[in-house]
Amino acid sequence: MMMRRTVFAGVMAAMLPLVAGVAAHADTASGFSGPVQPLNSGEAVYQHVCQGCHMPDGRGAMGAGARFPAFADNPKLQSSAYPVYVVLNGYGGMPWLGGILNDQQIAEVVNYIRTHFGNHYTDAITARDVATQRPPHTPEEE
Numbered sequence: 001m002m003m004r005r006t007v008f009a010g011v012m013a014a015m016l017p018l019v020a021g022v023a024a025h026a027d028t029a030s031g032f033s034g035p036v037q038p039l040n041s042g043e044a045v046y047q048h049v050c051q052g053c054h055m056p057d058g059r060g061a062m063g064a065g066a067r068f069p070a071f072a073d074n075p076k077l078q079s080s081a082y083p084v085y086v087v088l089n090g091y092g093g094m095p096w097l098g099g100i101l102n103d104q105q106i107a108e109v110v111n112y113i114r115t116h117f118g119n120h121y122t123d124a125i126t127a128r129d130v131a132t133q134r135p136p137h138t139p140e141e142e
Contacts, residue, residue: 042112
């Protein structure tokens with residue numbers, strides 16, 4: 001469990017600048033420099049946060065002892081509540097992203113995966129819908 005938390009913390013720390021949309025400065029280790037774009041659309045969130053595991057075509061992947069489910073033609077996406085819950089809270093190998101994505105970003109990415117990759121679920125959700133599923137903040141989290 002400690003190893004999983006350590007890996008998760010490292011992944012979240014690496015993704016935080018992308019999600020927050022803060023400007024990046026020259027990084028001597030990677031040579032990367034320039035502004036990091038804010039994630040203002042479901043497609044942008046998917047490309048920068050999700051596709052590394054779920055693949056650019058949404059077909060999922062298997063490897064390194066893990067299975068990354070496909071979004072393509074996935075009947076579990078019929079209910080918008082299911083992907084919102086998974087993004088907010090994590091599930092299996094999927095880390096919880098409720099701590100780094102805001103309600104609007106979660107709504108946008110869920111709407112994106114439900115209308116792409118062969119899915120045609122057009123009942124869009126809103127940031128307000130996400131907020132109703134977000135776990136309450138507790139003092140222990142601080």
